[in-house]
Amino acid sequence: MKRINTIAAALAAAGIAGSAWAADYPFESKGCLVNEATVLGKVGDVTVGTNVTRGNIDMTGGKSDQFTHDCRVLWSASKAGLEFTNRCINTDKDGDKTISVATGTPKSFQWKFISGTGKFAGIAGGGSGEIVTRYPRAEPVSVSCWQGKGTYTLPQ
Numbered sequence: 001m002k003r004i005n006t007i008a009a010a011l012a013a014a015g016i017a018g019s020a021w022a023a024d025y026p027f028e029s030k031g032c033l034v035n036e037a038t039v040l041g042k043v044g045d046v047t048v049g050t051n052v053t054r055g056n057i058d059m060t061g062g063k064s065d066q067f068t069h070d071c072r073v074l075w076s077a078s079k080a081g082l083e084f085t086n087r088c089i090n091t092d093k094d095g096d097k098t099i100s101v102a103t104g105t106p107k108s109f110q111w112k113f114i115s116g117t118g119k120f121a122g123i124a125g126g127g128s129g130e131i132v133t134r135y136p137r138a139e140p141v142s143v144s145c146w147q148g149k150g151t152y153t154l155p156q
Contacts (some may be wrong), residue, residue: 022153029129031057031069032145046078057090062152063119064092081105096120106131106144113152125152 033055040048051073059065071088085103096118102111112126127150135143 021156023156024125024151024153025062026149026151027059027061027127028147028149029057029059029127030145030147031055031067032133032143033069033071035073035142035144037142046076048074048076050074051084051086053086053088063154064094064096067092067098084109092119094118098123100126102129106134109148111148111150116154120154122155123152126150 033053035051035053037049037051040050042048051071053069053071053073055069057067057069059067067090069088069090071086073084073086075082075084077083083103083105086101088100088102090098090100097116098113098120099115100111100113102109104110107130108128109130110126110128113120113123116123127148129146129148131144131146133145
């Protein structure tokens with residue numbers, strides 16, 4: 001019986017201590033990006049292409065307040081709309097980085113963090129966003145601004 005109580009006490013302590021092993025950071029982000037597009041091809045009314053997207057992100061509520069944003073985007077466009085997926089490296093002013101993955105449409109996209117360095121090592125979480133401003137295209141370059149919010153978790 002004593003052994004069972006010892007195991008139960010250890011499990012209870014681990015459960016209590018487990019919540020102290022991570023910290024949640026709710027945040028809001030806004031950014032403007034320059035997009036250089038390349039059309040890969042068109043089949044019927046569907047056009048497929050890629051973007052190199054770079055810009056800056058301002059964040060409120062996280063461990064850092066400014067990032068540069070460097071993404072590679074694969075998209076498809078048709079009469080039904082535009083869909084995309086991307087992989088981005090986000091670097092803060094101290095040189096610490098996150099890698100994020102986003103998927104969706106300009107009106108609604110979701111992203112998640114898949115890796116981080118420095119203060120972002122072990123990052124998990126993500127959020128959702130939308131494109132809020134699109135400037136006229138100067139082929140093949142365009143500018144867009146977005147906003148979003150989410151939460152990430154870091155080990156303590």
